[in-house]
Amino acid sequence: xxxxxxxxKKPTRHGFGKGLVELGEKYDNVVVLGGDITxxxxxxxxxxxxxxxxxxxxVAEQNATTIAVGLALSGKIAFFSSYSAFAxxxxxxxxxxxxxxxxxxxxxxxxxxxxxxxxxGATHQSLEELSFLRTLPNMTLIVPCDYEEARKATIAIGExxxxxxxxxxxxxxxxxxxxxxxxxxxxxQVLVDGNEVAIIAAGLLVWEALIAAEELRKRKGIKARxxxxxxxxxxxxxxxxxxxxxxxxxxxxxEHQVHGGLGGAVAEVVTKNFPVPIEFVGVKDSFGGxxxxxxxxxxxxxxxKEIYASALKAIxxxxxxxxxxxxxxxxxSYFDNL
Amino acid sequence: xxxxxDDLVFENKPREPKEFAEIALKIRTxxxxxxxxxxxxxxxxxxxxxxxxxxxxxxxxxxxxxKEPNWKGRDRFVLSAGHLCPVLYSVLARAGYFPVEELKxxxxxxxxxxxxxxxxxxxxxxxxxxxxxxQGISIAVGMALSDxxxxxxxxxxxxxxxxGEIQEGSVWEAAMSAGNFKLDNLCxxxxxxxxxxxxxxxxxxxxYPIDKKFEAFNFEVINIDGHNYTExxxxxxxxxxxxxxxxxxxxxxxxxTFMGKGVSFMEDKYEWHGIPPNEEQAIKALQELV
Ligand SMILES: Cc1ncc(C[n+]2csc(CCOP(=O)(O)OP(=O)(O)O)c2C)c(N)n1
Numbered sequence: 001x002x003x004x005x006x007x008x009k010k011p012t013r014h015g016f017g018k019g020l021v022e023l024g025e026k027y028d029n030v031v032v033l034g035g036d037i038t039x040x041x042x043x044x045x046x047x048x049x050x051x052x053x054x055x056x057x058x059v060a061e062q063n064a065t066t067i068a069v070g071l072a073l074s075g076k077i078a079f080f081s082s083y084s085a086f087a088x089x090x091x092x093x094x095x096x097x098x099x100x101x102x103x104x105x106x107x108x109x110x111x112x113x114x115x116x117x118x119x120x121g122a123t124h125q126s127l128e129e130l131s132f133l134r135t136l137p138n139m140t141l142i143v144p145c146d147y148e149e150a151r152k153a154t155i156a157i158g159e160x161x162x163x164x165x166x167x168x169x170x171x172x173x174x175x176x177x178x179x180x181x182x183x184x185x186x187x188x189q190v191l192v193d194g195n196e197v198a199i200i201a202a203g204l205l206v207w208e209a210l211i212a213a214e215e216l217r218k219r220k221g222i223k224a225r226x227x228x229x230x231x232x233x234x235x236x237x238x239x240x241x242x243x244x245x246x247x248x249x250x251x252x253x254x255e256h257q258v259h260g261g262l263g264g265a266v267a268e269v270v271t272k273n274f275p276v277p278i279e280f281v282g283v284k285d286s287f288g289g290x291x292x293x294x295x296x297x298x299x300x301x302x303x304x305k306e307i308y309a310s311a312l313k314a315i316x317x318x319x320x321x322x323x324x325x326x327x328x329x330x331x332x333s334y335f336d337n338l
Numbered sequence: 339x340x341x342x343x344d345d346l347v348f349e350n351k352p353r354e355p356k357e358f359a360e361i362a363l364k365i366r367t368x369x370x371x372x373x374x375x376x377x378x379x380x381x382x383x384x385x386x387x388x389x390x391x392x393x394x395x396x397x398x399x400x401x402x403x404x405k406e407p408n409w410k411g412r413d414r415f416v417l418s419a420g421h422l423c424p425v426l427y428s429v430l431a432r433a434g435y436f437p438v439e440e441l442k443x444x445x446x447x448x449x450x451x452x453x454x455x456x457x458x459x460x461x462x463x464x465x466x467x468x469x470x471x472x473q474g475i476s477i478a479v480g481m482a483l484s485d486x487x488x489x490x491x492x493x494x495x496x497x498x499x500x501x502g503e504i505q506e507g508s509v510w511e512a513a514m515s516a517g518n519f520k521l522d523n524l525c526x527x528x529x530x531x532x533x534x535x536x537x538x539x540x541x542x543x544x545x546y547p548i549d550k551k552f553e554a555f556n557f558e559v560i561n562i563d564g565h566n567y568t569e570x571x572x573x574x575x576x577x578x579x580x581x582x583x584x585x586x587x588x589x590x591x592x593x594x595t596f597m598g599k600g601v602s603f604m605e606d607k608y609e610w611h612g613i614p615p616n617e618e619q620a621i622k623a624l625q626e627l628v
Contacts, residue, residue: 056542058543118453119446119453123469124453289448289459290453296447
């Protein structure tokens with residue numbers, strides 16, 4: 001598919017665990033705090049390799065986050081990882097004030113994110129944290145698309161200055177990027193060139209975006225541009241604006257609420273710089289529920305099919321004339337819920 | 339393996355230890371069966387707290403009416419350690435809140451038996467959505483506060499927390515407020531199995547001494563063997579007396595338990611915190627549970 005082949009499946013959390021060990025080998029001031037689920041978020045790799053630089057804090061996310069700040073103020077690069085459901089919300093105040101206002105080297109690994117955590121159900125399916133984290137000054141926010149990108153991103157956030165959050169998942173997902181695939185914080189990567197519609201995706205929806213682009217080409221002869229926006233903050237204004245200008249319509253896709261995450265970030269950029277129609281693929285203002293990961297992806301509309309349908313809709317809206325060029329009465333039908 | 343559930347339900351009344359043992363066996367069997375079918379979920383904690391839950395729901399200590407789940411006079415139970423829900427689901431089914439058969443749907447899409455309790459699914463008998471540790475106990479404090487000071491009724495509130503869960507600071511904020519508000523209508527049960535996900539609680543992050551901590555927050559504390567029915571009964575009776583006598587203090591029951599109790603190869607093994615039995619293990623477990 002456009003030069004991207006399925007290289008197997010692995011959870012992104014393993015990329016995080018691997019990257020953390022590599023980082024620890026390179027820098028001896030990297031320390032890791034555990035929140036009881038170290039074997040789930042793969043900080044267990046680091047714990048085994050560097051036991052003297054690992055501290056178990058127990059089920060106490062607020063404390064762990066703030067202890068990390070103390071470590072960072074003592075010259076350490078402090079990682080804390082738990083499930084996103086608890087590593088972004090339980091400690092929200094700590095993230096805002098102690099981490100971001102102090103602007104220190106605290107790095108949060110948010111694991112078991114999104115709907116694909118599966119049977120654990122709504123309480124454990126964090127679908128909202130990007131919206132919150134994106135509003136925190138000084139915060140860098142990364143959502144890697146596969147194992148290899150998670151590994152690279154983990155090293156990259158360790159090597160940059162300041163607070164960062166990396167979001168990864170529980171279940172095994174397609175691997176398709178390689179060691180030499182470019183990754184840079186703040187830079188969205190154009191994976192597939194095209195100028196009829198731009199699909200901007202993050203996380204495991206990037207693979208679905210590739211499939212959607214392939215189907216659009218095969219079934220309709222439509223050339224879609226596929227963009228992997230692994231960095232949610234700082235969002236890549238240039239790549240997104242270029243996509244708006246050159247494609248004239250956009251679809252965003254993420255394993256997150258449609259409100260405030262990647263879709264929100266893209267909408268802010270596009271509205272300001274070059275307004276074009278945008279369709280949002282994501283969870284539509286509801287909590288998740290128990291089920292198998294793939295079943296839930298289907299039920300909650302997070303597959304290539306929704307991206308495909310949204311692309312057609314975005315193109316149609318562009319071609320009929322966007323709101324800016326028509327009278328309100330003519331465009332009423334274009335208003336619908338996200 | 340074909341899994342079937344019988345539809346036996348149990349009354350809520352004073353009982354002899356022998357009867358509790360029979361019911362607990364049934365509950366443990368349900369837990370194994372439902373988790374085997376779910377292919378994911380928490381085995382160890384639910385099996386370990388089964389004896390306490392059995393006495394609480396079937397020993398006449400809580401007032402409830404499965405035919406009228408929202409009866410205004412009922413006592414309430416909040417599962418603060420939400421991941422222990424397989425035992426709660428079985429207990430509620432065996433109390434007659436919903437068909438036992440429904441235990442087959444645990445953790446499946448659309449099921450009322452969510453992986454962690456969700457009242458959005460309208461499961462009768464379930465009082466609150468929980469699963470983020472350290473919150474249910476505060477919910478229970480709020481309920482007790484409402485009962486005692488606003489509605490001025492004679493209802494009681496029970497909540498169950500894990501010993502790993504009490505590492506959450508919010509648990510101690512809840513404890514402080516329960517003591518401060520003299521909530522003698524509140525009973526906090528701590529499942530003290532010394533197991534959590536990463537290992538032994540005293541190694542991951544020691545919470546000991548647990549009893550002295552609750553005492554310091556003005557609780558009346560009762561330490562018991564959480565597998566000894568006589569001790570469980572006595573502790574719940576003591577709470578009732580505390581409540582009747584208006585002692586002006588909440589009660590904490592620290593139940594020393596073993597994770598995975600009743601299934602030899604799961605017993606006292608923290609590795610069984612968050613996994614279900616596979617077919618072979620389920621067969622073996624069900625053979626032991628007779
Ligand atoms: C706020 C929060 N953090 C982390 C988790 C993940 N988690 C679920 S159960 C558990 C361990 C709880 O240990 P304990 O209370 O002793 O329960 P037991 O192992 O005895 O079942 C953890 C960390 C969670 N559910 N909520």
